[in-house]
Amino acid sequence: MNAPSPTTTPRPIRTAATLILLRDGADGMEVLLLRRADKTDDQNSGACVFPGGVVDTHDRSLHRMCRGLDDRRASERLGVAEGGLDYYAAAVRECFEEAGVLFASDAGDRLVALDQLPPGRLAAMRHAAEQGTDALLALCEAEGWQLAVDRLAYFSHWLTPPGMPRRFDTRFFVAQMPPGQRVQPDGRETVEHLWLRPAEAASARRGLKLMNVTRRTLEQLAGFARADECMAYARALARMPLNMPRLADGPGGRRAVNIDEAAYEEIGLVDPDGTGHGGRARYALSPGLATQLSARIRRVAGDGGDAGPHSYFVGSEEGPLALIDPAPPGSAAADALRAAAPGPVRWLLSTAPRTPAAAEALTHWQSAWPGASAAWPAPRESIALGGATLKVVPGAEGAPRQFLLAEERTLFTGTADPAPGTGAEWIAPARGFLFRASRAQP
Incomplete structure (x- = not known):
């Protein structure tokens, strides 16, 4: 079937990586959320998100500092021809920059305990790492550390809907919070952190501002009672489907429609480019x-x-x-x-x-x-x-x-x-x- 569509300029898609931190609390598994700083030019201002960001072209230089996973195996896991390890490295880097949590191992394959470092030294390391990928590389070389990418498990794959002003092809990873470390938002991009059970975080009663992908991920995480259960599930996944929501209109205004919703296939037919098509794409x-x-x-x-x-x-x-x-x-x-x-x-x-x-x-x-x-x-x-x-x-x-x-x-x-x-x-x-x-x- 051919639905008429106007000629549009495809929006560039940027690759990104997100790291979902898990821990076991008194009432079950908890997940880390960071609240973004309030900014007038940011549509997700004040939203609660997982640590993550864009894959940097320099993340490939971190390959030689990655432990337990090479680019061939990482690429096979993510279903890409090459550069799969870039996503793992970017997830670790972004988590350190935004949350102050670093997945790194010493020579004995023990996760480093940043809390044991003098506060001034840790702050200097954090500041240096925020300057760019090369700084993190130099830090690991100076300390004799390697990035513990083998502690991350690939969890999901999301692509921003067509029609959005910015589009991201994002790989989501899960990992258990390393011992001997504390979450410390950077104070610029992220200003607050929360440890919550996924169901509580996703609940309307909690009132958090959540992007569609964050809410859907929290709903999926709510099915796990313990962090090790979630990790085992992610490591056992044989096939990773692509989740690409589509934008459509309805009684509640325009919103993202997810792949499991009844209207999803029709929306892709009448509005493949996400241009709106005069309101023809509907979720109700x-x-x-x-x-x-x-x-x-x-x-x-x-x-x-x-x-x-x-x-x-x-x-x-x-x-x-x-x-x-x-x-x-x-x-x-x-x-x-x-x-x-x-x-x-x-x-x-x-x-x-x-x-x-x-x-x-x-x-x-x-x-x-x-x-x-x-x-x-x-x-x-x-x-x-x-x-x-x-x-x-x-x-x-x-x-x-x-x-x-x-x-x-x-x-x-x-x-x-x-x-x-x-x-x-x-x-x-x-x-x-x-x-x-x-x-x-x-």
Whole structure:
């Protein structure tokens, strides 16, 4: 299916790494959050985040100071051709710069206890490391330390939604808080730290300002009772899916829609570039809302909103249209249906079994479009539309009809069980959002 989209300049994507610190508290596992400083030009001003930041081009120079992991193995773990160790090194560096916690080992493979250092010396080390990657490299060489990247476990992969002013391809790692160290926000980028149970941190009652990725990660972390359980889970992960939210509009304004939400696939279809497309990308459907899903398909949501039942205009403005499952007479969506028609309707079709009530519902709409035919085409029959072809999908005797828009491989169905073997790529259901046919397959 081809949804029209304007030409846009792709936004650059920067690579980043985040380190989620864990510890066991009296009531279960806790996670470290840092509160960002308040800044007028920062949309995430005051938000609570995990330590992390952009991968620096100089992070590759830290490879020789990394213990227990080389670039080949790190790259295999992250699924990149090379440079995987850059992310591990950046996560360690950013954690030290922002939180004052350093994952480094001495010659005996013991994590360094920074609290045992004189305060002035620690402050000088911290200040030096904040000047850049080369300073951290010099620090480790002077102290005889190596970065303990082997203490980090790869946890998740997130990509900022298209349409955002800044986009980041971020790898998230988890690690247990090293003993003999204390969290000390840098006072510039981060001004406060919190150790909270993930469920508490994500709770609306706590009132923390959280980015979508932070909240979703906290919700995932809430499933672990102890830090070692979370670490074991992360180390055992065989496949790491990419989480790329998509922006869409709805009753609560524009927000990020996550991959497990019902509207996710449709949003990617109608707004692949994240440009907004005049509000066509929606995470909720209001009664009577008309949405141009592609050049050949316009949906009018039923009185139930997301719950439908929906009506679909199929065809193009250059030729006659088919109206599939027109809204019941007297419904709120019926008025919207008349106004939403992109052109003259030639065929009135229904996915319902042919009953007197279903036939009457189609016949009613013939008055709205003189010359329209209330049709009950036979299985495998084709209907020629303006620049499109609808094929009637055969089913069991008396079963609901389904129609395949051949050019866009989209199946219109009134049932929750689409007919198999149609070659459909997309499912246009009577209720809910468009979704890929592969999701309906067992």
